[in-house]
Amino acid sequence: MKFFVDTADVAAIRELNDLGMVDGVTTNPSIIAKSGRDIKEVTAEICAMIPGKPVSAETVALDAEGMIAEGRELARIADNIAIKVPLTWEGLKACKVLTGEGRMVNVTLCFSANQALLAAKAGATFISPFVGRLDDINIDGMELIAEIRQIYDNYDFPTEILTASIRTVNHMKEAALLGADVATAPPAVIKSMANHVLTDKGLDAFLQDWAKTGQKIL
Numbered sequence: 001m002k003f004f005v006d007t008a009d010v011a012a013i014r015e016l017n018d019l020g021m022v023d024g025v026t027t028n029p030s031i032i033a034k035s036g037r038d039i040k041e042v043t044a045e046i047c048a049m050i051p052g053k054p055v056s057a058e059t060v061a062l063d064a065e066g067m068i069a070e071g072r073e074l075a076r077i078a079d080n081i082a083i084k085v086p087l088t089w090e091g092l093k094a095c096k097v098l099t100g101e102g103r104m105v106n107v108t109l110c111f112s113a114n115q116a117l118l119a120a121k122a123g124a125t126f127i128s129p130f131v132g133r134l135d136d137i138n139i140d141g142m143e144l145i146a147e148i149r150q151i152y153d154n155y156d157f158p159t160e161i162l163t164a165s166i167r168t169v170n171h172m173k174e175a176a177l178l179g180a181d182v183a184t185a186p187p188a189v190i191k192s193m194a195n196h197v198l199t200d201k202g203l204d205a206f207l208q209d210w211a212k213t214g215q216k217i218l
Contacts, residue, residue: 001175001176001180001181001182001183002023002024002181002182002183003016003021003022003023003024003182003183003184003185003190004022004023004024004025004026004054004056004162004182004183004184004185005021005022005024005025005026005184005185005186005187005190006025006026006027006031006164006166006184006185006186007025007027007031007186007187008027008031008032008034008035008037008042008043008046009035009187010042010045010046010049012187013025013046013049013050013187014049015187016187016190016191017049017050021190022050022053023053023182024050024053024054024055024056024082024182024184025046025050025053025054025055025056026055026056026084026106026128026162026164026184027042027043027046027055027056027057027058028056028058028084028108029058029060039057040077043055043057043074043077043078043081044077044078047077047078047080047081048078050080051080052080053080054080054081054082054104054106054125054126055078055080055081055082056081056082056083056084056106056108056126057074057077057081057082057083057084058083058084058085058108059071059074059083059084059085059094062088062090063090064090064091064093064094064097067085067090067091067094068094068097068098071083071085071094071098071103071105072098072101075103080104081103081104082104082105082106082125082126083098083103083104083105083106084105084106084107084108084128085098085105085106085107085108086107086108086109087107087108087109087110087111087115087118087119091107092107092118092119092122093122095107095119095122095123095124096122096123099122099123099124099125100123104125104126105123105124105125105126106124106125106126106127106128106162107119107122107124107126107127107128108128108130108164109128109130110127110128110129110130110144111129111130111133111134111144112144113144113147113148113151116129116144116147116148116151116152116159116161117151119159120151120152120155120157120159123159124159125159125160126159126160126161126162126182127148127159127160127161127162128162128163128164128184129141129144129145129148129161129162129163129164130164130165131144131145131163131164131165131166131171131175132165132166132167132171133165134165135167141165141171142171142174142175142178145161145163145174145175145178145180146178148161149161149178149179149180160181160182161179161180161181161182162180162181162182162183162184163175163180163182163183163184164184166183166184166185166186166189167189168189169189169192169193169195171183171185171189172185172189172190172193
């Protein structure tokens with residue numbers, strides 16, 4: 001499963017990228033706002049840091065014509081831009097045009113299998129189901145990932161399932177078990193995957209035993 005980092009924090013992306021943990025980056029207007037930086041400037045910096053790997057940059061227009069125009073402008077930033085459009089009828093129109101021009105398109109804010117099917121038919125490069133937001137309204141978000149996986153496999157759609165709105169390490173594990181192509185998560189969630197209470201306890205015991213030997217490695 002590919003790891004995308006859901007942030008515009010350049011330092012956090014660099015740290016994970018140096019460990020080989022970054023296969024792409026996702027941003028949105030909220031994330032860009034938190035960075036406090038110009039959208040084109042920070043996006044260009046991220047794109048240069050991970051050449052050849054998708055960096056999602058989101059349009060903000062509500063009509064297809066506006067999304068297409070904004071998408072083309074965002075695509076000028078770098079060759080590895082994936083244009084994000086919302087899963088609305090206008091967004092699907094924009095997706096069809098932009099993918100027809102050979103651009104990567106990430107169709108975002110997906111909350112149903114029917115929506116995901118439409119996105120695949122429109123040629124989306126990525127579909128972004130928001131599992132955490134479904135959990136917030138007492139719907140199991142991971143069930144949606146399973147449904148989309150089955151539908152896409154049934155018909156050999158090339159659209160990649162990009163599990164989004166990930167809140168926990170369990171979301172990461174379940175996305176991998178269900179066969180999601182990609183999971184995008186905040187840096188803190190990705191780093192938390194390394195944590196386990198038994199690892200901590202084991203390390204503490206080893207260090208206590210080592211101290212009793214009075215020895216040093218260096």
